[in-house]
Amino acid sequence: MTTWSFFLEHRAEIFDTTLEHLTLVVIAMAFAILIGVPLGMFVVQRPALRTLALGIASILQTVPSLALFGFLIPIPFIGGIGRRTAIVALVLYAILPILRNTYVGLTGIDPAVLEAAEAMGMTNAQILWRVRLPLALAVILAGIRTATVITIGVATIAAVIGAGGLGTFIFRGVAMVSDAVILAGAIPAALLAILADLLLGLLERRLKVS
Amino acid sequence: MNAKPMVLPDPVIEFRGVTYRVPLANGHALVSDISFAVHAGETLVLLGRSGSGKTTVLKLTNRLLLPSAGHVLVSDRSTSDWDPIRLRRGIGYVIQEAGLFPHFTVAENVGLVPALENWDAGRIARRVEELLRLVGLDPAEFAARRPRELSGGQRQRVGVARALAADPPILLMDEPFGALDPVTRAELQREFSALARRLGKTIVFVTHDLREALLLASRIALLEAGRIVAVGTPQEFLHIDHPEVQAFTASLATSLVTQPGASP
Numbered sequence: 146m147t148t149w150s151f152f153l154e155h156r157a158e159i160f161d162t163t164l165e166h167l168t169l170v171v172i173a174m175a176f177a178i179l180i181g182v183p184l185g186m187f188v189v190q191r192p193a194l195r196t197l198a199l200g201i202a203s204i205l206q207t208v209p210s211l212a213l214f215g216f217l218i219p220i221p222f223i224g225g226i227g228r229r230t231a232i233v234a235l236v237l238y239a240i241l242p243i244l245r246n247t248y249v250g251l252t253g254i255d256p257a258v259l260e261a262a263e264a265m266g267m268t269n270a271q272i273l274w275r276v277r278l279p280l281a282l283a284v285i286l287a288g289i290r291t292a293t294v295i296t297i298g299v300a301t302i303a304a305v306i307g308a309g310g311l312g313t314f315i316f317r318g319v320a321m322v323s324d325a326v327i328l329a330g331a332i333p334a335a336l337l338a339i340l341a342d343l344l345l346g347l348l349e350r351r352l353k354v355s
Numbered sequence: 356m357n358a359k360p361m362v363l364p365d366p367v368i369e370f371r372g373v374t375y376r377v378p379l380a381n382g383h384a385l386v387s388d389i390s391f392a393v394h395a396g397e398t399l400v401l402l403g404r405s406g407s408g409k410t411t412v413l414k415l416t417n418r419l420l421l422p423s424a425g426h427v428l429v430s431d432r433s434t435s436d437w438d439p440i441r442l443r444r445g446i447g448y449v450i451q452e453a454g455l456f457p458h459f460t461v462a463e464n465v466g467l468v469p470a471l472e473n474w475d476a477g478r479i480a481r482r483v484e485e486l487l488r489l490v491g492l493d494p495a496e497f498a499a500r501r502p503r504e505l506s507g508g509q510r511q512r513v514g515v516a517r518a519l520a521a522d523p524p525i526l527l528m529d530e531p532f533g534a535l536d537p538v539t540r541a542e543l544q545r546e547f548s549a550l551a552r553r554l555g556k557t558i559v560f561v562t563h564d565l566r567e568a569l570l571l572a573s574r575i576a577l578l579e580a581g582r583i584v585a586v587g588t589p590q591e592f593l594h595i596d597h598p599e600v601q602a603f604t605a606s607l608a609t610s611l612v613t614q615p616g617a618s619p
Contacts, residue, residue, distance in 0.1 A: 257451075257452040258454050260454060263443075264448035265448065265467060266442070267440075
């Protein structure tokens with residue numbers, strides 16, 4: 146059976162699985178953004194917490210993804226077999242680039258601009274919301290973009306713990322020693338990653354203020 | 356309110372024995388035991404070399420810094436007793452790189468303090484237009500532009516307009532024309548000098564350029580290594596017998612020889 150005919154025959158299944166994969170990624174990214182961005186904002190003025198948060202996030206990212214999925218299985222509430230565990234693992238992976246870029250974006254602003262803001266009598270909250278955050282947006286989005294691409298890749302491994310997604314084809318293909326089946330998972334995953342990178346890249350360019 | 360009798364009014368800004376030490380850095384003093392007063396409507400120019408403590412004096416005035424010793428009084432009240440936000444809203448601040456908000460339009464930059472003070476939109480728009488005209492920018496052409504679409508001189512004009520927006524009685528200016536080319540600088544100096552006289556603001560102006568000081572000042576205070584070493588009107592200043600004054604006078608002579616075209 147050629148790869149192409151396998152694709153044609155299973156196109157409905159491939160489409161559904163791609164959608165399932167995308168759902169995993171979108172849910173995980175939503176949580177990662179909701180945690181990473183506020184956390185980055187929170188640690189900007191708190192050096193001790195910043196070191197701790199970035200340290201933990203960095204360590205999490207060095208754990209091999211397959212092992213991270215395995216570690217989470219025995220943990221109550223967030224662990225077990227299935228989608229929930231997979232999403233937790235994906236969130237843990239995605240937090241670091243978002244947290245780091247939020248922090249870098251908020252601190253990398255022209256000091257003259259911040260001095261002017263303070264001297265004009267803006268409160269710290271006003272400086273954060275009206276000056277720092279809008280100016281950091283492009284950098285934060287770059288972090289979200291990196292995290293999204295990583296998450297699309299790592300999410301293929303989620304199939305190991307029964308979370309579905311395009312990894313299902315890849316693992317089945319490995320077991321069957323079938324390139325066609327592996328590619329049915331790998332090609333859509335690669336296309337998703339490229340597409341996400343392009344679209345978020347466009348948005349990032351639009352938000353950039355020189 | 357402007358019909359003041361011809362006696363010296365109470366000082367708007369007063370430094371009484373002010374010292375500022377950098378916290379942590381083994382107590383190195385940026386300014387030491389400084390005392391001076393600035394009266395209403397006066398332009399005090401703080402002249403000095405880089406690192407002489409001029410900018411520190413400005414930052415002590417609007418409470419970006421608090422003194423390590425002594426008192427800074429603004430409108431008869433110590434800056435440590437002022438609510439910093441209220442104090443700063445009453446003090447316009449212009450810095451060398453203008454520090455304009457790059458994500459705001461010119462109009463939004465100029466209208467920021469009025470917006471923070473909850474003026475209604477119509478009043479802000481009228482005020483922005485008035486101010487842009489005041490600093491020589493056509494509102495129709497410039498209001499919607501972003502700072503990056505302006506020349507250095509135009510940016511500095513917007514910086515001045517922004518500082519004047521809520522009509523603060525005090526203006527602090529930190530080498531506002533320092534980064535401009537000589538021709539634009541001379542142009543802005545002349546215009547600002549006329550503007551300052553017209554508006555009657557109390558101004559503290561920092562520069563290392565004696566020519567600029569002579570042009571703009573009611574009085575010049577010379578700083579050297581964190582201390583005020585000479586004070587006088589522009590006429591008096593050139594005759595003060597102090598080595599640092601003479602160093603600056605010498606620089607003036609050189610610059611006149613090397614830039615004959617810059618003098619009007």
